Amino acid sequence: MTGHHQTLALALFSAFVAVTLGITTWVSRNRQGSEEEFYAGGRLFSPMENGFAIAGDYMSAASFLGVAGLIALFGYDGLLYVVGFLVAWLVVLFLVAELVRNCGRFTLADVVAARMSERPVRIAAGTSSVTVSVLYLVAQMVGAGSLVALLLGNTGEAAQAWAVIGVGALMVIYVSLGGMRATTWIQIVKAVLLLCGTIALTVLVLVRFHGDFDRLLLTAAERSGHGAAFLAPGLKYGGDWTARLDFISLGLALVLGTAGLPHILSRFYTVPTARAARRSTVWAIGLIGGFYLMTIVLGFGAAAILGPETVRGSNVSGNTAVPLLALDLGGGADSTGGTVLFAFVAAIAFATILAVVAGITLASSASVAHDLYASLRPSGAKARSEVAVARIAAVGIGVIAIALGLLARDLNVAFLVGLAFAVAASANLPVLLYSLFWRGFTTRGAVWAVYGGLVPALVLVVLSPVVSGSPESLFPGVDFQYFPLQNPGVVSIPLGFLAGWLGTVTSAEIADEAKHAETEVRSLTGAGAV
C-alpha cells in the first residue's frame, strides 16, 4: 500500500468526521437538554430515517470487512454465519419493536419496571444492558485499532493506540454533545455511504463476470483450491462435534440476541408511534438484507478475483479482502481508480466503526443514568440532572472503552461480538418476553431471569477455551478450561428462561393483574405511550 492510499483515505475520513461534527453542532443548537431530546432525539424521526439509522447502528465493520473475508477464505461457511444476523430481525419485528415502543420510554428496563417493583428490576436490567454494551464496545474499539494497521499499512503500536483513542474521543464528543439526534444522523450518513460503497463494488464484481453469478461461483470454487467443497458448509465450522455445536450455539445467540441489544432497542424510541417503529424495522430489514446479499457477492468475488492466497497473505482472518478487492476492481495498485476506491472503502470502514460505537455509547449511558443512577439515588434525580449524568456517563464509558481497547489491543477479541449477542439473548430477551407476554411474571422472576442469564453466560466464557487452556486463548499459560464451547448461548439462553420461570413460581408475590392488563393493553394499542 502506497502513501497515496493512506493520504486519500485519511482525507476522506476527515471529511466524514468534519461533516458529522458539523451535524452534531447543528442539531444541538438551541436544544435544551431534556431527556426526550438526549435519549430519543425528540422522538420525531421518520420511519425511513430511523430504518437507515438502525441499519447504520447494526452493520458493523465486522460485517463489512469480516464477513466478506470469511467468505473469501472459507466460502459457504461465511454465508452460513451471516444468515443469523438477518433472520434475527424477524424476532425484533414480530415480538419486540412495536410492543417496546408502546410500553417503554428510553430503555429496556422501562418496559419491565412498569409491571414490577421498580428498583431491583432497574438495577438488574441496567447492569446487563451496560455489560452487553461494554463487551460490544471493546470489540469495536480493538477492531478500530487493527483496522488502522491493516488499511494504512502502519503497524506501529503508536498508530493503533492513537486510532483507539481517536475513535473513543470522537464517539464521546458526538454522544455527550449531540445525544440521540447527532448519533442518529451519523448513523444515517454512514448507512448511506456504506450502501453506496457496497453497491458500487458489487456492480463492478458482477460486471467483471458479465453478470454470470454461476461463473463467479465456479471461478471462486476453482481458485480456492477446495473445488465444490468451497460452495458447501464445513470448511470453517465443520471440525469435530464440539466445533459444530459451538456454531449452533453462536447461531442461536445471533438470532435471539439482536432483540436484546440495548442500542437496537433504544432506536425504537426515536419514532413517534409503534406503527412508525414497525415501518422503520421493515426499512431496516430491507437495507440489512440487501447489504448482506451484496456482501456475499463481494466475498465470492474476492475469492474468484484475488484468490485466497492473496487475501490470506494480507491478513490471516481475511479482513482486508474487501479493500484489496476494491483496489483490483478500480484498476490495480498503481491506477487512480484503484487508489480512489481503496481509500473510499477504508474511509467507510472507519465511519462504520464510529457510527456503531456512538450508538452503543449512547444506549449504555442511558442505562447508567436512567436505570442505575436513578435507582441507586432516587432522591436527587431530577429531569435536568439525569441528562447531565448521562453525558458524564458517556465520558466515563468512553474512557473505560478506550482503556480496555488499549489493553486488549493485541488479543484476539473476535469472540466478544458473539459473546455480546449471547449475553443479550440470555439476560435481556427472557425478561423482556416474559414481561410482555406472561401474566403471572413477578419481580423475583424478572430479577432471576436477568442474573440467571447474565452470570452463566459470563462464567461459561471465563471457563471456556477462549480464556485459557489453548494456544489461542487470552491466557495461554494457564488452564482452567472446563467448558468446551467458545459461545455460551446454547446453555445460557435456556438458563435465562428457566431462571425467570423458577423465580416466578417460587416467589410469594402474586402478579398484579391490573398492571399486567395495563402492559398488555398499552403494548398492543399504544394507549398512554409517550
Place this chain on the structure above:
Amino acid sequence: MQSSNGRARGGGDGSERSGEHHHGRGPQFVEAPGEVRYEDPWYDELASGWGEQGTTAPAGSHGAEVPTARRQREDGAVAAAQVYLEVQRSAAFQEVRSRYRRFVGPACAGFLLWYVGYVVTATAAPGFMARPVVGAVNVALIAGLGQFLTTFLLTWAYARHARLRRDRAALELRWDTQELTRGARSGAS
C-alpha cells in the same frame, strides 16, 4: 400539550406528545374516520418535521363527543387501573390480541424451526447440503438464499397483516382507552 419529562408513564394525556399532534386531537378519528386514508390510519411518517402539515385534520372540540368514552367517577389511579382491566376484557381488545397472536405465534415457530433446522443440517449433514442442483448451485446455496427470501416474505406479510387487520382497531382502542383513563383521573381530582 406539553407534559412533564419527569413523569414515568403518561396515562391519558400521553397521546398529545410527539408526532400525534399532526393529526389534531385523537378522538376525531373516532368521530370522523373519513378524514384518514383507510390503509394508513396512523399517518405518521412526516415526523421529522417538514411538509405535509396539510393532512392534519382540522382542530376542533373533543372529549365529550367521544361516544365510547364513559366517565368514571372513581378514585384516580385505581380508576385508571380499572380502565385497563376493563379494556383488556373487552371484545374489541381480545380480537386485536388474538389477531396479533394468531399471526405471530405460528410465524415465529415457523421461522425459528426453519433457521435452526438450516443451521443444524449445515453443521450435521454437510454432505446433503453439498448436493448439486443446477450448475454451481447446490442445496446449501438454495437453502441459504431461501433464508433471505423467507425473511423478506415474512416481513412483508407481517407488515401487511398488521396494517390491514390490526392498526385500525388498535388505534380506536388507543383513543378510547386514553379517554377513559383521562376521564377516570379527572373524575377523581
